[in-house]
Amino acid sequence: MVKEKFTTLVSTCIPLRIDNIDTDQIIPARFLKATSREGYGNNLFRDWRFSSENVLNRDFVLNNPDFKGRILVVGKNFGCGSSREHAAWAIFDYGFRVVVSSFFADIFKNNALNIGLLPVQVSPSFLTKIFNQIAEDHKIQLKIELNAQEIMILKTGERESFEINQYKKNCLLNGFDDIDYLLNIKEKIIEFENRKQYIWLK
Amino acid sequence: MTAKTLFDKIWEAHLVTEVKEGPCVLYIDRHLIHEVTSPQAFAGLEKRGLGVFRPRKIFATADHNVPTKDQHLPIREELSRNQVAKLTENCQYHGISLFGLNHPYHGIVHVIGPELGITQPGMTIVCGDSHTSTHGAFGCLAFGIGTSEVEMVLATQCIMQQRPKTMRITIDGKLNKGVTSKDIILYIISQLSASGGTGYFVEYTGSTIRDLSMEARMTICNMSIEMGARGGLIAPDEITYDYLKDREFAPGGKDFEKALEFWKSLKTDSEANFDRRHFFNAEEIEPMITYGTNPGMGIRVNGRIPLLKHIPEENKESFSNALKYMGLKPGMKMKGKKIDYVFVGSCTNGRIEDLRLFADYVKGRKKAGDVTVWIVPGSKRVENQARKEGLYEILEQAGFDLRQPGCSACLAMNEDKVPAGKYAVSTSNRNFEGRQGPGARTFLASPLMAAAASITGVITAPGDLL
Numbered sequence A: 001m002v003k004e005k006f007t008t009l010v011s012t013c014i015p016l017r018i019d020n021i022d023t024d025q026i027i028p029a030r031f032l033k034a035t036s037r038e039g040y041g042n043n044l045f046r047d048w049r050f051s052s053e054n055v056l057n058r059d060f061v062l063n064n065p066d067f068k069g070r071i072l073v074v075g076k077n078f079g080c081g082s083s084r085e086h087a088a089w090a091i092f093d094y095g096f097r098v099v100v101s102s103f104f105a106d107i108f109k110n111n112a113l114n115i116g117l118l119p120v121q122v123s124p125s126f127l128t129k130i131f132n133q134i135a136e137d138h139k140i141q142l143k144i145e146l147n148a149q150e151i152m153i154l155k156t157g158e159r160e161s162f163e164i165n166q167y168k169k170n171c172l173l174n175g176f177d178d179i180d181y182l183l184n185i186k187e188k189i190i191e192f193e194n195r196k197q198y199i200w201l202k
Numbered sequence B: 001m002t003a004k005t006l007f008d009k010i011w012e013a014h015l016v017t018e019v020k021e022g023p024c025v026l027y028i029d030r031h032l033i034h035e036v037t038s039p040q041a042f043a044g045l046e047k048r049g050l051g052v053f054r055p056r057k058i059f060a061t062a063d064h065n066v067p068t069k070d071q072h073l074p075i076r077e078e079l080s081r082n083q084v085a086k087l088t089e090n091c092q093y094h095g096i097s098l099f100g101l102n103h104p105y106h107g108i109v110h111v112i113g114p115e116l117g118i119t120q121p122g123m124t125i126v127c128g129d130s131h132t133s134t135h136g137a138f139g140c141l142a143f144g145i146g147t148s149e150v151e152m153v154l155a156t157q158c159i160m161q162q163r164p165k166t167m168r169i170t171i172d173g174k175l176n177k178g179v180t181s182k183d184i185i186l187y188i189i190s191q192l193s194a195s196g197g198t199g200y201f202v203e204y205t206g207s208t209i210r211d212l213s214m215e216a217r218m219t220i221c222n223m224s225i226e227m228g229a230r231g232g233l234i235a236p237d238e239i240t241y242d243y244l245k246d247r248e249f250a251p252g253g254k255d256f257e258k259a260l261e262f263w264k265s266l267k268t269d270s271e272a273n274f275d276r277r278h279f280f281n282a283e284e285i286e287p288m289i290t291y292g293t294n295p296g297m298g299i300r301v302n303g304r305i306p307l308l309k310h311i312p313e314e315n316k317e318s319f320s321n322a323l324k325y326m327g328l329k330p331g332m333k334m335k336g337k338k339i340d341y342v343f344v345g346s347c348t349n350g351r352i353e354d355l356r357l358f359a360d361y362v363k364g365r366k367k368a369g370d371v372t373v374w375i376v377p378g379s380k381r382v383e384n385q386a387r388k389e390g391l392y393e394i395l396e397q398a399g400f401d402l403r404q405p406g407c408s409a410c411l412a413m414n415e416d417k418v419p420a421g422k423y424a425v426s427t428s429n430r431n432f433e434g435r436q437g438p439g440a441r442t443f444l445a446s447p448l449m450a451a452a453a454s455i456t457g458v459i460t461a462p463g464d465l466l
């Protein structure tokens, strides 16, 4: 369910320079026991934020008060693993609206778009630039313009365009989702069902 | 007519419409649901004031978050009990078939779908679980979806999807002794990497695949997702038809004949084009084990962990982090490494053939004293069959802990958790950090290797004890 419209975002970022961050890291399975969509942000990256003895890990970037923002910047192949949408909910619930990486796992990307979290895929060299800039000055801001499909490092003016499916872009810009679309074509769906040949598929 | 892949044929047969510059609307034949990824979807429906559009195409089970002991008693943990209760309530209210705890059809969603004949060639099948790719072994398009998509299918029996690219993986030749289909897929992933299949739907072909049983084929399709692929499939053949005959939900009598005619048409045309092709030779595959924290970090059990200098620059950091988490060093031998736990189960290797392989290997031997071994059947039917065949007696005599069906330590949502820092040889599909419990260290392997390790208490090549 898309919760809010997305147009432009300017924000500082939280960098997590790790490749192959999987859904079990984003939200471990033992925190999937709720039957609602809210509250998962508390356990985002749980096993990195806390040790197994439940001690706060001060070295972890989310626990560092110097880093704040609504943009999460991560290494390549982000969100691999499980299909759990809880991973996207946790990131959204924590307050992020954009995730920047050089490569996203398929299901995660779908899930994120479906809930209004924007995955921005940049080139590996642009990602390195962002990480290096943040390392130099963690107050730097990124600007993401959905309509123009552009991401910019405000301080240096460096920019890159990113791909997004036109349909998905419209969904995000207008705050509607796939279910709205499908409900609108219900007659077509029923027509399709009637055309099906095999009874065991009916 | 242009030549088409099996994937193309099934995809196009389910295309309701295509959004301009957007995704395809695909009709879904079977929707499998479970307690963890469905409650929010039902809640979403309710919020929109909608009902379930085609409840008879949906089948439900409670598997991810259930105990594997004393299943006849109420679930002790409150949150888990709630989740299962919510599923029961939703299924009853919407008229959905539920094979919950203690039902004779109960089990892991990807074990019972095939076992009951719900999974059939030529279908589109989805489930809110990434290992839905398992069902592709029957020559259908099966893939995992997120909860918004579960809601979508509940509401409209359709899903909106970008068409993936196609990849063909051919494996030819005879397998070496002690090599199982688990080793084949671990080998392929080690070669193509944990993201090597992203954006693709894979078809597995070749003489090695054709010689495999249905259950062995499922193990391969199951782990397609571990190289990032959207799904994997294998064209149906005599082995598939034989498997499906007389299954509860498969077409019966005259319908079976008609179905057969249709199923026989399900193959890739010889001239069809794939976006990518890979070839492997079965003879080059040896028993495999993983050493790292993604399923692509696998080596032959007789091998050594790679040296840092052999790792591509961009992967050096994640390689080092993985070894640190695992408490291992570059260049180390895997064989002889002491282990603490063995887990036999999951939708990858929790079927009857897996238990047979395991039991046959351990027969007449004893479990290593300090190793804890959990054997968790994939379904009630697997459990009953194992009892009937006397496997349980063999296993009990060897000192193993036999559980009741569920996902168990595969994702460690219930109490079956490997303690922090401990090493587990696991027949499941993921070795991610914390997957089998916070701090747990997982070595993925075949049921044979699991059997060898439970007897010696160290990582052992299955052939060494034969």
Ligand code: SF4
Residues within 6 Å of the ligand: B063, B064, B108, B109, B110, B129, B131, B346, B347, B348, B406, B407, B410, B411, B428, B429
């Ligand atoms: S056994 Fe593991 S992989 Fe299979 S459905 Fe259960 S949790 Fe998912």
